[in-house]
Amino acid sequence: MISLNVSNLDLYYGAAQALKGVSLEVKPGAITCVLGRNGVGKSSLLRAIMGLQRVKSGSIAIDGRPIDALAPYARVRSGLGYVPQGREIFPLLTVEENLRTGLSTVPRAERFIDPEVLRLFPVLKDMLARRGGDLSGGQQQQLAIGRALATRPKLLVLDEPTEGIQPSIIKDIGHAIRYLKETSGMAILLVEQYLDFCRELADRVYIMDRGEVVHGGPAEDLDRADVRRHLMF
Ligand SMILES: Nc1ncnc2c1ncn2[C@@H]1O[C@H](COP(=O)(O)OP(=O)(O)OP(=O)(O)O)[C@@H](O)[C@H]1O
Numbered sequence: 001m002i003s004l005n006v007s008n009l010d011l012y013y014g015a016a017q018a019l020k021g022v023s024l025e026v027k028p029g030a031i032t033c034v035l036g037r038n039g040v041g042k043s044s045l046l047r048a049i050m051g052l053q054r055v056k057s058g059s060i061a062i063d064g065r066p067i068d069a070l071a072p073y074a075r076v077r078s079g080l081g082y083v084p085q086g087r088e089i090f091p092l093l094t095v096e097e098n099l100r101t102g103l104s105t106v107p108r109a110e111r112f113i114d115p116e117v118l119r120l121f122p123v124l125k126d127m128l129a130r131r132g133g134d135l136s137g138g139q140q141q142q143l144a145i146g147r148a149l150a151t152r153p154k155l156l157v158l159d160e161p162t163e164g165i166q167p168s169i170i171k172d173i174g175h176a177i178r179y180l181k182e183t184s185g186m187a188i189l190l191v192e193q194y195l196d197f198c199r200e201l202a203d204r205v206y207i208m209d210r211g212e213v214v215h216g217g218p219a220e221d222l223d224r225a226d227v228r229r230h231l232m233f
Pocket residue numbers: 013018036037038039040041042043044045085
């Protein structure tokens with residue numbers, strides 16, 4: 001089990017500041033959700049956590065140890081699994097090959113697809129030999145989560161897993177996320193625009209608006225006024 005601490009992150013694209021002093025905590029065995037409209041900086045935050053985007057200042061730590069100097073693959077080795085926005089699966093590789101791309105960071109003896117991943121998403125088992133590009137959007141999302149799980153993460157980072165996905169698969173993905181938390185004590189960091197999905201799953205909720213964290217607290221404290229002010233269009 002691991003925890004993640006983000007403190008005071010500032011991130012710029014040229015002169016435009018995308019993250020302004022962002023701090024948050026992801027606790028082991030809990031689901032932490034970051035809510036926010038389009039363009040408030042949610043993906044930038046996750047990319048910074050994964051080491052895919054350089055920050056100007058601030059720090060990110062796993063179990064109190066800074067990981068700022070680590071390359072993305074080393075952060076994965078430290079226990080972070082990442083499901084990017086838009087899924088980014090390889091359309092010409094098979095489902096099995098896509099899952100195997102997640103194995104490169106794990107020790108040689110563990111380089112097999114954990115049967116648990118296929119139990120969690122049985123559709124992947126049925127489609128192992130199909131090309132990633134032939135899957136529906138929802139199946140591709142499950143594949144992206146499966147690929148992240150192949151890295152044996154202790155903390156799973158998901159960027160809008162419900163985006164453009166039909167309700168029945170959203171439900172399956174919600175069940176899978178809760179199952180992972182409950183059975184393995186995995187920490188989950190979930191970025192979402194879909195309020196109800198977040199409400200159903202989250203233990204702790206942060207709201208971002210224009211690059212800043214404007215609310216943070218237990219999910220049950222999520223206030224109607226905050227939601228209206230920061231999440232409505
Ligand atoms: N590579 C980039 N270069 C320049 N500006 C960028 C880049 N990526 C994001 N931005 C800008 O930074 C801001 C934050 O974007 P980001 O994608 O982090 O937001 P988001 O909350 O994840 O939104 P979305 O849900 O649309 O992805 C936006 O104004 C966006 O236009």
